[in-house]
Every structure is written in C-alpha cells, then in structure tokens.
Amino acid sequence: MTVTEKEARTLTYGAAFNEGLRQVMEEDPDVFFAGEDVGKAGGVFGSFVGLNDAFGDLRAVDTPISEQAIVGLGIGAAVTGLRPVVDLMFMDFILVAMDQIANQAAKLKYMFGGKATLPLTITTSAGAGLSAAAQHSQSLEAILCHIPGLKVVMPSNPHDAKGLLVACIRDNNPTVYVKNKRLLGLKGDVPEDLYEVPIGVANVIRPGSSVTVVTYGRMVQESAKAADELAGEGVDCEIIDLRTVQPLDIDAVTTSARKTGNIVVVHEAVRFGGLGAEIASQVQEQAFDYLDAPVGRVGAPFTPVPFSPSLEAEYVPNADRIAEGIRETLGM
Amino acid sequence: MTATVGVIANPVAGKDIRRLVSAASPVSDMAKIGIIRRAVVGAVEGGAQRLLITDDRRALGLRAIDGLSLDAEVAFLDAPPYDSGVNSQNAAAIFRDRGVGAVIVLGGDGTHRDVAKGWRTAPVVAVSTGTNNVFPRQVEATIAGQAAGIVASQQPPIHKVANQAKIIDVELDHGETEQALVDIALVDESFTGSRAVWKGQSLLEMVAAIAERATVGLSSIASRVAPTTRHQPGGVHVTFGEGERFRVPIAPGLFSEVEIASWRRLRANDFVEMSGPGVLSFDGERDLVLASGRSALVTVSHDGLWVIDIEKVMSLECGEAC
Amino acid sequence: MQLSEDVLLDMHHRMVRIRHFEEAAGRLAEESRLPGFLHLYVGEEAVAAGVCVALNDDDQISSTHRGHGHLVAKGGDFERMMAELMGKATGYCKGKGGSMHICDLDLGMLGANGIVGAGVPIAVGAGFANKYRDDGRVSVVFFGDGASNIGAFHEAANMAAALVLPVVFVCENNEYGEFTPRERTMAITDVVDRAAGYGMPGVIVDGMDVVAVHEAATEAVALARSGQGPSFIEAKTYRFYNHHGVQTLGMKYRSDEELAEWKKRDPIDLFEARLAESGVLTAEDAQAVHERVAGAVEQAIVFAEESPLPKAESLYEDVYSGVTP
Ligand SMILES: Cc1ncc(C[n+]2csc(CCOP(=O)(O)OP(=O)(O)O)c2C)c(N)n1
Ligand SMILES: [Mg+2]
Numbered sequence: 001m002t003v004t005e006k007e008a009r010t011l012t013y014g015a016a017f018n019e020g021l022r023q024v025m026e027e028d029p030d031v032f033f034a035g036e037d038v039g040k041a042g043g044v045f046g047s048f049v050g051l052n053d054a055f056g057d058l059r060a061v062d063t064p065i066s067e068q069a070i071v072g073l074g075i076g077a078a079v080t081g082l083r084p085v086v087d088l089m090f091m092d093f094i095l096v097a098m099d100q101i102a103n104q105a106a107k108l109k110y111m112f113g114g115k116a117t118l119p120l121t122i123t124t125s126a127g128a129g130l131s132a133a134a135q136h137s138q139s140l141e142a143i144l145c146h147i148p149g150l151k152v153v154m155p156s157n158p159h160d161a162k163g164l165l166v167a168c169i170r171d172n173n174p175t176v177y178v179k180n181k182r183l184l185g186l187k188g189d190v191p192e193d194l195y196e197v198p199i200g201v202a203n204v205i206r207p208g209s210s211v212t213v214v215t216y217g218r219m220v221q222e223s224a225k226a227a228d229e230l231a232g233e234g235v236d237c238e239i240i241d242l243r244t245v246q247p248l249d250i251d252a253v254t255t256s257a258r259k260t261g262n263i264v265v266v267h268e269a270v271r272f273g274g275l276g277a278e279i280a281s282q283v284q285e286q287a288f289d290y291l292d293a294p295v296g297r298v299g300a301p302f303t304p305v306p307f308s309p310s311l312e313a314e315y316v317p318n319a320d321r322i323a324e325g326i327r328e329t330l331g332m
Numbered sequence: 333m334t335a336t337v338g339v340i341a342n343p344v345a346g347k348d349i350r351r352l353v354s355a356a357s358p359v360s361d362m363a364k365i366g367i368i369r370r371a372v373v374g375a376v377e378g379g380a381q382r383l384l385i386t387d388d389r390r391a392l393g394l395r396a397i398d399g400l401s402l403d404a405e406v407a408f409l410d411a412p413p414y415d416s417g418v419n420s421q422n423a424a425a426i427f428r429d430r431g432v433g434a435v436i437v438l439g440g441d442g443t444h445r446d447v448a449k450g451w452r453t454a455p456v457v458a459v460s461t462g463t464n465n466v467f468p469r470q471v472e473a474t475i476a477g478q479a480a481g482i483v484a485s486q487q488p489p490i491h492k493v494a495n496q497a498k499i500i501d502v503e504l505d506h507g508e509t510e511q512a513l514v515d516i517a518l519v520d521e522s523f524t525g526s527r528a529v530w531k532g533q534s535l536l537e538m539v540a541a542i543a544e545r546a547t548v549g550l551s552s553i554a555s556r557v558a559p560t561t562r563h564q565p566g567g568v569h570v571t572f573g574e575g576e577r578f579r580v581p582i583a584p585g586l587f588s589e590v591e592i593a594s595w596r597r598l599r600a601n602d603f604v605e606m607s608g609p610g611v612l613s614f615d616g617e618r619d620l621v622l623a624s625g626r627s628a629l630v631t632v633s634h635d636g637l638w639v640i641d642i643e644k645v646m647s648l649e650c651g652e653a654c
Numbered sequence: 655m656q657l658s659e660d661v662l663l664d665m666h667h668r669m670v671r672i673r674h675f676e677e678a679a680g681r682l683a684e685e686s687r688l689p690g691f692l693h694l695y696v697g698e699e700a701v702a703a704g705v706c707v708a709l710n711d712d713d714q715i716s717s718t719h720r721g722h723g724h725l726v727a728k729g730g731d732f733e734r735m736m737a738e739l740m741g742k743a744t745g746y747c748k749g750k751g752g753s754m755h756i757c758d759l760d761l762g763m764l765g766a767n768g769i770v771g772a773g774v775p776i777a778v779g780a781g782f783a784n785k786y787r788d789d790g791r792v793s794v795v796f797f798g799d800g801a802s803n804i805g806a807f808h809e810a811a812n813m814a815a816a817l818v819l820p821v822v823f824v825c826e827n828n829e830y831g832e833f834t835p836r837e838r839t840m841a842i843t844d845v846v847d848r849a850a851g852y853g854m855p856g857v858i859v860d861g862m863d864v865v866a867v868h869e870a871a872t873e874a875v876a877l878a879r880s881g882q883g884p885s886f887i888e889a890k891t892y893r894f895y896n897h898h899g900v901q902t903l904g905m906k907y908r909s910d911e912e913l914a915e916w917k918k919r920d921p922i923d924l925f926e927a928r929l930a931e932s933g934v935l936t937a938e939d940a941q942a943v944h945e946r947v948a949g950a951v952e953q954a955i956v957f958a959e960e961s962p963l964p965k966a967e968s969l970y971e972d973v974y975s976g977v978t979p
Binding site: 036037039040041044062063064065066067068069092093096130131132133134135136301302303304306307308309310311314315 | 689690691741742747749750751752754755767768769770771800801803804805806831832833834838839840906907963964966968969970973
Binding site for chain 3: 343344347348349350351352353355358360361362389390413414520521522523524525526527609621623
C-alpha cells in the first residue's frame with residue numbers, strides 16, 4: 001500500500017472515488033468528466049456529488065443517454081489533448097458502446113503506428129446482489145481484458161478506490177475503472193492527499209501459508225470472511241487482491257503459489273472463460289512444479305443473473321462458497 | 333416613441349394529428365427558429381428600434397437571434413412554464429400595453445385567434461407556420477418582418493396599409509365569451525381529443541366568417557354554398573344533414589364528403605344559437621365541450637385584427653420611385 | 655365521430671387497472687416487500703391505454719424499463735405480474751426477470767427492457783415479421799424521450815421507414831431521463847421533430863388525454879396496417895413518482911409546483927370527469943370500477959405472497975432452448 005505522511009481518515013468507497021476525481025481535476029485543468037446524470041444530479045450512485053457545482057457544466061458534463069457517443073466523446077477529446085473521464089452508469093452498458101471501446105479506444109494507438117495517445121478513463125459500476133436482474137448486474141471484465149490496448153482496474157476498498165482512479169486518469173492509455181455497486185458504502189481509511197495506487201500491482205492483503213486466494217473487487221471482502229472461517233479449521237489463507245486485472249500482476253500470484261502450493265481464484269463473474277481460467281493457465285505454465293493441486297476456481301454459474309433474491313443468492317459467490325472451494329482444492 | 337415590433341411565435345404550431353391524417357408536413361423547431369430570425373432581421377431593416385419577442389420553454393426566440401448583431405434593442409417576455417394558447421393571448425395583451433406598433437405573428441389560424449383574444453384590434457403581419465391556414469398567408473418572413481418594421485417606425489394611418497378582419501364572437505350561456513377568426517363549428521363528439529376536425533360526417537353546424545373557395549378546411553365547405561371573402565361583411569351559417577352533397581378538402585391532402593341540409597347568409601351582428609350536446613371547434617380545432625342543455629350565441633362582426641397588407645406597405649416604402 | 659361506449663369504458667378500465675397495480679406495487683416497495691428497482695407508470699396511463707385500445711389482440715408492443723403499464727394495457731394478468739415483481743416461481747418470468755423484464759409473449763407484449771432504447775429495434779423486427787407473413791399485424795414500440803438519444807432508436811427508425819414496416823413509434827415524453835431534464839440533453843423540445851428526418855409522419859398529442867392518444871394511435875395503426883409504413887406519435891406526459899421508487903415531493907431535479915401543475919391534469923381524473931358529463935359513466939359507477947380493480951390487485955398480492963419461490967435448480971434452466979449443455 002502506498003504510504004502517506006498525513007494521517008488517514010475514514011471515507012466510504014464512493015466518497016473516496018469522488019475525492020480522487022475532485023483532486024485530480026483541481027490539479028489538472030485538462031481533466032473533465034461526462035456521463036448520464038453525473039452533472040447536476042451527481043450520479044445515480046452519488047459518486048459525482050458536488051462536482052458540477054465545483055467545476056461547472058463544461059467539466060462535469062451531463063450527456064444524453066448515448067453510450068457510444070459518450071465513449072466516443074472521451075476518445076476524441078483524449079486524442080486531441082484532454083484527459084477525459086467518461087462514465088457508463090452500469091457495466092452492462094459497456095456493451096452498448098463496445099465498438100468505441102474495443103475497436104476504437106483500445107486500438108487507435110496501435111493502428112496509427114503509435115502516434116495516438118489516449119489518456120482516457122472509462123468508469124463504470126458492476127456487480128450483482130441487488131435484484132437488478134440480468135441487464136444491471138453483470139461483471140464483464142473478462143471481455144475487456146481480452147482486448148489488447150485496454151487496462152482494467154477493479155478496486156476492493158476505499159483506499160484503492162481513490163488511488164486507482166488517480167492512477168487511471170494520469171495514465172496515458174485507455175483504462176476502464178470498475179466500481180462494485182455493493183462496495184459504495186464500505187468505509188475505510190483514505191489519506192487526504194492526492195496519491196496513486198499503481199496500475200498492475202497486486203496487493204497481499206492477508207499473508208498465509210496453506211493456500212493463496214487470488215481475487216479482486218467485492219470478492220476480496222468475501223474471501224477475507226472465508227479466510228476467517230477457515231482459520232478455525234487450521235487453514236491459513238493468503239489473500240491477493242489483484243486490484244488491476246489487465247495487466248495482470250502474475251508475478252505476485254506465482255510468488256505466492258511457490259510459497260503456499262495451492263491457488264484458488266475467486267471472482268463474481270461467470271466462471272466459464274473468466275479471469276480464473278487465464279490465471280490458472282498462467283500459474284501452471286510458470287509454477288506447475290510448486291502446485292499441490294489443480295488451481296481452483298470459484299465464480300458465478302453459466303447463466304444470466306437472475307432477478308429473484310432466492311435465485312440470486314444461489315448465483316453470486318459468497319464467503320461460504322469460497323470456503324467450500326478452498327476446502328475442495330485442499331482436498332478437505 | 334420608440335418604434336417597437338412585437339413577435340409572437342407559437343412553438344407548438346404545425347405538429348398536430350393532421351400530420352397523420354392528411355400528410356401535412358410537420359414544422360420543426362429549427363424551421364421556426366429560422367422564420368423568426370428572418371422576420372427579426374427584416375423588422376430591423378424596416379426601421380424597428382425595439383423588438384419584443386415571446387419566449388417559451390424551447391427558447392425559440394432566444395435561439396433565433398443568437399449571434400445576430402442587431403441595430404435594435406431586443407427584449408423577451410418571460411417564458412411561460414407550459415405550452416398553451418393562453419401564452420400568445422397574454423403576449424398580445426402585453427404588447428398592446430407596451431405600445432407595440434406592429435406584431436409579427438408566426439403560427440396558424442389558432443395562433444392568430446389567440447392573439448385576437450388578447451388584443452382584438454392588434455395590427456398584425458400574419459405569417460403562416462401552422463397547418464391548414466385560412467387566416468395567415470404563406471409569406472416570406474424577411475419581407476413580413478420588414479413590413480412590420482416600416483409600420484412601427486413610420487406609423488402610417490392603419491387603414492391605409494391594413495384591412496380590418498372579421499371576428500366571430502361566441503357567448504356561452506353562463507356569460508363566458510370566446511372568439512374565432514375563420515369558422516366555428518359544432519361537431520358530434522364528446523371529447524376534444526386530438527383537437528383537429530377531419531371527419532366531415534361529424535359536423536352538425538357551422539358559422540364561417542371567411543368562406544373562400546381557394547382554402548382548405550371547414551371554411552371551404554361554406555364557400556360551396558355561399559362564397560364570402562374575408563373582406564365582405566357578414567358570414568354564413570350552414571347546417572349539416574340530409575340535403576346536398578359536396579366533396580371538400582377538409583384538411584390538406586384530405587377530401588371528405590359533407591351533406592348540407594340548409595344555409596343562410598348572416599349580416600353583421602345577426603346571431604346563431606348552437607345547442608349542445610357536441611364539441612365546439614374554433615378555426616378547425618375542437619376546444620370546448622358543449623354539454624346537452626347548454627348553448628352558444630354566435631355573431632360575426634367586422635372589428636377584429638388589423639391585418640397589414642405587405643404589398644401596400646412595401647409600395648409606401650418605395651414611394652413613386654419603384 | 656363518437657367513440658363507442660365500449661371503447662370509452664375499455665380505455666377507462668385499462669387506465670384504472672394500471673393505476674391500481676402501480677400504486678400497490680409502490681406501497682409494497684415502500685414496505686420493502688418487493689426486491690430490485692421499480693419504475694412506476696403512474697401519470698402516464700393514458701398513453702398505454704389509448705394506444706393499446708387501438709390495437710388488435712394479436713398486435714405486438716415492445717416496452718421499456720417502465721413497463722408494467724404497457725403490459726397491463728395489453729391485458730396482463732395481475733397475479734402473474736405481482737408474482738414476478740416478488741420474484742416468485744408463478745410469475746410471468748418464473749422470477750428470473752422481475753419488474754424490468756416483465757413480458758407476456760402470448761399477449762404480444764415483447765418485454766420490458768433494462769437497456770434504454772433496446773426495445774425499439776425489437777419492435778421493428780416484429781414489424782418485419784408481420785410484413786413478411788403479410789398477416790396484417792402491427793407492432794408498436796413505446797420508448798422515452800431519453801431513449802430517443804440512443805443509437806438503437808435512430809438506426810431502427812430509419813430501418814423501419816426504409817423497409818416500409820408496419821410499426822408505430824410511441825414516444826412517452828415525460829420531460830426527464832432519470833434525474834436530468836430533457837433540455838440538458840437535447841437541443842429540441844419535441845422528439846417528433848426527428849420523425850421527418852427518417853421520412854415518417856409524426857404528431858404530438860396530449861398524453862394526459864386518453865381520447866387524444868387513442869385518436870392518433872387509431873390513425874397511425876391504420877396507416878401501418880394498410881401498408882403505408884411507420885409513423886411517430888409523441889405523447890406529452892409526466893410521471894407522478896420519482897424515476898424509480900415512490901418519492902413524489904422534494905426532488906432536487908424537478909419542482910413540487912411542476913408536479914402539482916401536472917397532477918391537475920391527472921389522466922384518469924380528466925377522463926372520468928368527461929365520462930360523467932357525457933353520461934357514459936357516473937361517478938358511482940367509476941368508483942365501482944376502482945373498487946373492483948383494487949380488489950383484484952389485493953387478490954394478486956395474496957396470490958403472489960403465497961406463491962413459492964423458484965426452486966434452486968431453476969437457476970440453470972432456460973439459458974438455452976432444448977437440452978442445456
Ligand atoms: C443503455 C442504457 N443507458 C442508461 C440506462 C440507465 N437508465 C435507465 S432509465 C434511464 C432514463 C430513461 O429515460 P426515458 O427514456 O426518458 O424514460 P423514462 O424513464 O423517462 O420513462 C436511464 C438513463 C439504461 N438502463 N440503459
Ligand atoms: Mg423520460
């Protein structure tokens with residue numbers, strides 16, 4: 001974790017995002033943000049509250065409901081010298097803007113022989129568990145990570161929510177910053193000054209010796225609960241919070257694998273074709289000899305996200321299922 | 333006195349159901365903004381020193397003059413929060429009180445009717461942006477504006493450059509009054525609904541102040557039996573029912589059969605009593621439900637708006653030289 | 655032309671059904687008895703009712719996130735709707751879709767939709783199938799003012815006009831998209847101004863006046879059915895509740911006075927007053943309709959509450975047709 005001199009105080013995840021954005025905007029006049037309901041209304045999740053009052057309509061822009069044009073606005077402004085942050089309210093809506101994200105933002109630099117620079121940040125909110133049903137609950141990071149040219153971060157706590165946002169905005173590449181809706185109210189220590197959490201660097205949030213749990217986003221909290229539960233059974237979990245899912249900090253994972261000999265990857269996204277598959281295969285390529293068991297994966301089943309709370313409870317991974325997955329990997 | 337031209341632009345003219353039933357083309361905000369802009373440029377050219385313009389939620393007026401550098405003072409009336417005919421009516425009354433010398437009215441028959449309700453004898457340059465208009469003509473806004481500017485600045489005797497229009501007064505049995513400029517009809521309906529009248533079979537009776545053959549709409553019906561120009565005094569009363577059949581252009585692009593049972597000419601101040609149940613339409617728009625047992629007294633008189641004759645104004649401007 | 659009493663009473667009944675269903679859903683949500691997001695249609699009833707009464711039973715509609723009203727107007731069953739809102743196995747979507755995906759394909763209701771504007775191309779596809787089979791059916795798409803800013807709307811509108819499809823575009827312009835007023839996101843006031851750009855006739859109607867809506871819909875449907883292609887109706891309307899949930903007053907993005915002004919034109923009150931004046935439905939008879947409908951809603955709530963939750967295995971069903979791989 002980045003150490004800062006000033007003493008930390010407590011903020012929610014949502015407020016930490018807001019503070020990070022405000023501080024970079026104060027620092028850099030080229031930074032603006034745009035999206036649906038993010039201006040006067042302060043964002044549907046309240047993440048942008050107060051910023052329109054502080055920065056006005058030109059830097060805190062209310063857009064029409066036009067996801068393609070929102071991302072395109074960011075691309076065009078970025079390639080001509082500004083440092084835009086564009087918001088797509090729900091992660092599900094990136095699919096509406098996928099051409100701009102995948103064919104344009106991700107590839108311009110390469111296609112133009114390196115001439116274009118795209119300091120663009122796309123912010124969005126993912127995650128199930130609110131009975132928001134199949135089109136407002138998805139975790140689609142695997143799709144984004146599959147596209148060369150994009151960076152993708154998924155903070156799990158208020159400290160990283162602020163620091164990763166700052167890093168994304170200052171990065172000269174298109175980055176996708178994914179909040180988790182159910183973390184917005186989570187409180188934690190957040191330094192007051194402007195700081196970065198570096199992109200591409202994982203964080204060992206709990207050292208352990210029996211098994212490495214590789215996770216990110218809200219599943220970090222659930223994995224920590226599972227680890228507490230398993231501690232009583234004599235299992236000492238090491239938890240790695242990836243924080244960035246593209247580029248992947250695979251060294252952190254393999255280093256830990258060499259130590260514990262067991263890996264379980266946990267994510268909220270659908271298991272099939274999820275990041276767990278990529279991590280498992282990289283670990284077996286690089287640390288096969290150290291593994292005591294096949295890499296375990298905990299993720300959502302291969303179905304859309306259901307509406308009914310009873311089905312959704314069955315769907316979304318939680319501490320119990322994570323603990324179960326770990327036990328399975330450990331042959332318990 | 334400062335030569336003042338008023339501009340009343342009806343933001344909702346030209347978007348009603350006749351777009352569906354009769355292939356009338358819709359008039360977009362952008363088209364209206366262009367018309368206002370040209371009228372304003374013309375008015376200043378004609379000599380207007382001050383312009384008073386209506387505003388609305390669409391900010392048509394504001395957008396129309398955006399970026400123009402005008403050699404005149406421009407003021408806007410406060411934008412009313414809702415679209416309503418009352419807005420044009422109120423604007424006309426304000427213009428009267430503020431000494432406006434000529435009013436450019438952009439709208440259809442309904443808009444001009446609203447203006448007359450607010451300022452019965454307003455001097456107007458009538459520019460059609462509505463649908464099937466009998467009262468205003470199709471004129472280029474630039475010239476219409478210029479004529480208004482000339483009238484406001486040179487203040488010629490109004491009867492030299494304008495014709496006073498007829499007006500239909502309606503008195504309802506509980507004392508309320510209403511006006512129309514072209515025609516008023518009682519239709520066999522219970523609802524005002526989408527307002528327009530486009531079904532000949534629904535007509536019960538009508539009074540027309542203008543019954544000219546070359547028009548579209550209800551006025552054209554009366555013209556089949558008793559043609560009456562806008563300049564002749566009096567009107568026509570027609571009742572529908574078994575009788576003589578006519579095919580008439582009841583709306584643009586839409587012909588309909590009507591059957592006239594009887595008709596008579598009305599002299600100024602003759603009155604006709606129309607009785608409910610039915611819906612009264614004013615200048616082709618269903619506007620008022622007349623319940624059974626209620627009635628309306630209808631008269632045609634010749635003391636309405638002063639309609640500025642652009643041709644006459646322009647020759648005044650050019651003098652003998654042109 | 656007088657509308658028949660049957661048609662008038664039918665429109666009234668459909669509006670009252672929507673109102674009572676929505677008010678009840680709002681109460682349940684307030685008591686935390688409904689999961690998820692709830693976008694209520696209260697205030698806009700005249701649009702769905704006026705349009706759907708102009709349709710045949712086998713015509714189709716596609717809908718929005720604010721979709722309960724459309725389904726009720728098309729004849730939706732209270733019990734299955736309420737059960738769906740509660741996430742029960744007996745619901746229209748077996749509890750998998752909820753409020754935002756409620757549908758009844760048998761009634762030609764092709765689904766509420768969580769993605770703004772996404773229902774527009776779907777209705778155009780239904781219109782294409784209708785033309786393909788030459789079966790005289792018409793599809794209607796309901797969408798919001800906000801939805802008219804999304805690419806899917808524009809692409810679908812152009813396609814419907816280019817392929818001369820029997821589709822009616824019904825824009826419910828309630829002046830807001832979520833918490834942002836229309837004028838911050840559009841340089842035009844009347845969405846119908848866009849119709850001309852695609853070569854469609856378009857009309858504005860008073861969306862608080864069910865007769866006005868019905869007249870326009872009747873004409874538009876007739877055009878579509880007779881092979882003259884799509885047309886566009888913009889209904890000026892207003893939602894009486896917040897974007898979602900049941901807050902009415904004290905909202906930052908719109909004033910209480912504005913709401914009060916619109917509420918004076920409550921579409922059901924307006925219509926009932928006219929029906930009473932014209933002797934079609936007395937105030938007492940109207941009251942009886944309300945009571946009957948309210949009773950049916952109460953019954954639906956009981957049905958829904960007593961219904962079972964979906965079985966856990968059902969999570970894995972319905973992903974594919976046929977055998978799940
Ligand atoms: C593609 C997409 N973008 C954004 C949203 C979030 N959202 C849900 S409803 C809504 C506003 C829709 O406004 P409008 O179309 O006018 O319908 P109304 O809610 O006013 O009925 C928005 C932005 C969404 N569901 N889908
Ligand atoms: Mg809306």
